[in-house]
Amino acid sequence: MARSNIYAGLEIGTSKICVVVGEVKKDGAIKILGVGQAPSRGIRKGEIVDFDIAQTCLNDALLRAEDRSDVMIRNVFLGVSGAHIESLNNGGVYRLPSDQSTITEDDLEDVREIACNVDIPQNHVFLHRIARKYGVDGQEQVRSLIGRPAERVEAEFHIIHGVRSRVQNSIRLVRQIPLEVEDVVFLPLAASQVALNKDAKQGGALLIDFGGGTADYVLYVDGMLTASGCVPLGGDHITNDISMCFQIPHARCERLKVEEGSAIFEGVDPSEMLKVDDENGMYVGEIERAMLNEVIHLRTREILERVRERVEEHLPKLGAGVFLTGGVSLMRGIDVVARDVFGVRVTRTGSSPQGGATATYENPCYSGPIGLIRYAQLMDSEKPWLSPFAKLGRRMVEMFSSWTM
Structure with a gap:
């Protein structure tokens, strides 16, 4: 892979493993050359629990990205998240x-x-x-x-x-492919580089990257990164709640959540029913739409309130409001619940428009991995918001000083 202006970003998430290959043009625009993704297995709440299975998924995503971009990937910027951060x-x-x-x-x-x-x-x-x-x-x-x-x-x-061991585990997984890790990046920090513009950061903005296993966040006040962290709850917890409440298989509950669900339950006709099919399309029963939405609402609100607790003192400074990204941000009604929880303007956002084959990827699911491309560009151009300490060489010594493969 050419080192000059082509970068690869890798997200190892709870729901998906995604590799994005992008080229940074002379004017700073990003051209997406290819994206490869595979469903995540062997990963829970953003952390690796089964190396062999996770490695197979990563290899599948990598091969797809290489095929679609016509680029041989050798180095990646690795996005990480998790409650340990x-x-x-x-x-x-x-x-x-x-x-x-x-x-x-x-x-x-x-x-x-x-x-x-x-x-x-x-x-x-x-x-x-x-x-x-x-x-x-x-x-x-x-x-x-x-x-x-x-x-x-x-x-x-x-x-x-x-936590050192958890960061090391992600690096170890990538190196066994084998790929070299150019840098390790807190994923919502990368996402904020494409999901928030300068005016939003200056005005005061909270970005919540709402994924399958976690809700990660970064908060800017007066253009400065002021708070960041992770709530270890995400879209999978909403799906699990639906499964437990209605005694329906998990895979079917995910479809119900995405296709029929909403985080708003007020005003729904209590007599409206939804037909439920099994994995083979056979009718198995009905559930109340209002109850489905109430289950979704309760867990969604809990997650957003957990984030609010972390950033409570900064809420009066959020002039630009709250920005939702990540796959769960596509869920119906989540912006309404977030507005009620935070009491400020709420915007659902993806990555800002890029060049290349981006029609599919200008959505919240890809803010993190595309943001890694922008982060890579900023690292190379040594923008002032990055500390010299962020250089990988010094950090790799810290990460691996007490670990050998």
């Missing part, structure tokens, strides 16, 4: 030497080191250390720091970390 904001101050009057690059590196010097659990590893803002002598100053007169420099970073 946590985050925090931390700041630091560096005082310039008495014989120095202006800021140098070394001073910025020193203040970054101080701001990112935080204690995390011993079994965790850093995923991202992203600069939020810099200050000079108590005044916020984001740009043009080098050469500025100062006595001290301040910095604040958003730090994302997760």
